[in-house]
Amino acid sequence: MAKLKLRGKDLRNIGYPESPVISIAIGVMELHYKHHSQEDALAVLSKVLASPQDYVNDEVLGKIAERLVEKQEQEARALRDNGIKYAVYGAEFIDPSAIRQMEQAVRLPVAVAGALMPDAHHGYGLPIGGVLATGNAVIPYGVGVDIGCRMCLSILDLPVKSQQAEYNKYVKVLTDHTKFGAGAAWKHTPDAEVLERKEFEELPLLKFLHDKAVGQLGTSGSGNHFVEWGVVHIQDAQNEWGLMPGEYTAILSHSGSRGLGAQVAGHYTRLAKELCPLPKEVQHLAWLDLNSEAGQEYWLSMNLAGDYASACHHLIHERLVKAMGAEVLARVENHHNFAWKETHEGKEMIVHRKGATPAGKGVMGIIPGSMTAPGYIVRGRGEAASLDSASHGAGRAMSRTAATQSITRHAMDKMLRDHGVTLIGGGLDEAPMAYKNINEVMSAQTDLVEVLARFQPTIVRMADGE
Template sequence: MSELKMTGKQLRALGYPQGPVISISIDVIAQYYATATAEEITTILAKVLADPAAYTEDAVWAQVALALVPEARPEIIPLREKPVDYAVFGAGFIEEGTIRQLNSAVRLPVAVAGALMPDAHQGYGLPIGGVLATENAVIPYGVGVDIGCRMCLSIVDLPVDSLTTKASQYEKALKYKTKFGAGAEWKRNDEDPVLERDEFKEIQILRTLQAKAAGQLGTSGSGNHFVEWGVVSITDAHNEWGLAPGDYVALLSHSGSRGLGAQVAGHYTRLAKELCVLPKDAQHLAWLDLDTEAGQEYWLAMNLAGDYASACHHLIHKRLIAEMGATMLARVENHHNFAWKEVHHGKELIVHRKGATPAEKGVLGIIPGSMTAPGFIVRGKGETTSLHSASHGAGRQMSRTKAIASISGEEMRKMLQDNGVTLIGGGLDEAPGAYKDIHTVMAAQADLVEVVGQFQPKMVRMANGGPAED
């Protein structure tokens, strides 16, 4: 079916007034109704024009409706004068700007509690490493652009010395069984039940993204996303898998929901800003009420994106483990860009973790270091002041721009060589020196998690530089 084109002349003929609503309508039609029939699009345009007030909270048509009835646009919602309580872990090495960002978030009228993890640094809306609990409201930028960005670690039955004796085989597997970067797709891909989910049929924006999701399934993003082989040292004799303490080969990956998540995040963030107008310095914290159609749609789309991200990791691990002829012995995985319904302070709240690892008592997770520094398998302690959260990594101490300007290629090569790490791809923006000391970060959250094991990278695959997706 050819794509439907709608012009300003046609819209004016339907009764749409000259002004911004024309270009807004054309954009909505191009993005969400490109394959609709002329009759279908004319029918919905007529309905919106006849009763725009009925569409001011619609997930697709709200911007058009609000342009038709400007008086329906919400007034600016003021922040609280006094923030709700929040805890900061590792305050001594977190920049003041990052703390200011969280301080704005905990002044939202819907905020109930907050926390800042020791790897925190500035982002959009919530800082990276920020945790925010709200009542019946979800903040798209509180989840992040890369919805469901997560870690996945598989421990396998290969001998540790094979990382040296069969290094070329491991390297070949990483080169040819992974794909990295914005827009990366497999020409021939596996199927997965996540692609058959009803949300792809029921939510307009997801209908337009299903083909992209199918092509990108099992691929990784750019920036700090990686797939790497290394050695896991299990130190807890009472671990959940019954593995004997000692060293094992393991596969660790970090990435999220690819173009699907980015498009969902962008769409619902724009909608939230239309429906929830905040002061300029807090506008990225705009929320969607979960009692509205838009809020429910985002919640469903967010959960789908999270499940899609999980499926991506599982497919990556399946391909690489099969390529090496190995068997999986154990797996640990967790989101760190997501929102959950949890009970805190005696009531159900929406807990946003933007770059933070769930650390409810007894829950396992992965906290990576850098391409040369160790990562850690951790077990949550259920600390209430952190809202059952911990850091999602070491955290940046340099921006990407500063890292590229400050660290030379020779310095990076020497650091990799000194640590016995082979790097495939990657850029100076992800150099180990751009990150905080993971041991300092772990010490600052000793009350939040206990260490079950440690992962040391040996062979790392990343995209060839470029912006991160999370």
């Protein structure tokens, strides 16, 4: 007798929802009912679908029933009528669409606290610059597509005057020792601990992505990712590095977990949407319960992607420092697309910072401006209302489309010349005029951070624009 073969279409035809329960049901039936006819097997599945609670304790059909019960409970979910209260910093600089997104996010049943940073602008699901705390749940799009996107700044022992005296060398080193773009990869990648992590063997998706991760280690993405030379002006004599106030040559980089993080984000966002259906306007905010297998898988993958992003930055800086024959005097770095387990007001929460900088008491961070505007090295004040957070940059004043349609190459080149900045690559979508005024953004968050130093870009490398 032929073995039972079922298709997803067969189960959908008898009313099974489009969700992981279909593949689970097919697997169970083809293993335990393999000698039954398709008609008999579908009859059994119909009974389970009609009354899943009656089969939850069944040794064989219980796996199917449990998923159906979960699905029924999920479909009953609705947003709160009124969202939780949250703090807004620099509201006058924030586009109304970002406010509307945050208003929806704080109505999620799992939301317990929130805040909106002064650089906030429209994003997918959670606005960029949005901070959302949840109870034992993680939202993949609350973290973002570029998991572990981060800043890293290295202060070097190179004289500031050398940036002009050896200008061509600085340009050549920056060009030769960085790679940008979606498919960018190095032919030879040095050994790195992160590539040996057990998660690459234990989780099927990460195992599949390992080769990509190897090739892209130490590269940067497109869009607003950059590596740049610049000058750090240290203002605080009581700085954590023991450096004298004054000017220093520095490297600043901004990028994340590359293709690894993007595919992890895509996979678990799709899974979250299947497991946690929400109204259309908030479907990107679907979450995974951290007690579930999927939630644990995402959490492990997210943390690996964050460590991978950090390793990318360290390798980029290592190559540039070695090529210049320099030494690192100090380093500051931080994530800004990530979720952390933190305790606030005595409660453990999952704090999502999508385009927001951790700013707990005494925590160091970097808030960049634009190609021509300064960035700032800051120390967090631990402001409870902001969930220990600050902005992750100046934030966009224009969408990419609006920028390319309204800014000319001539205007951007003039602004770069006026500020003495060399740009390698880059496009009109990243023109300085497309960003908010960083000084206004910083003035809106003096309660959140104190400034220790200022960074001024001089030579900027980005992916080729347009």
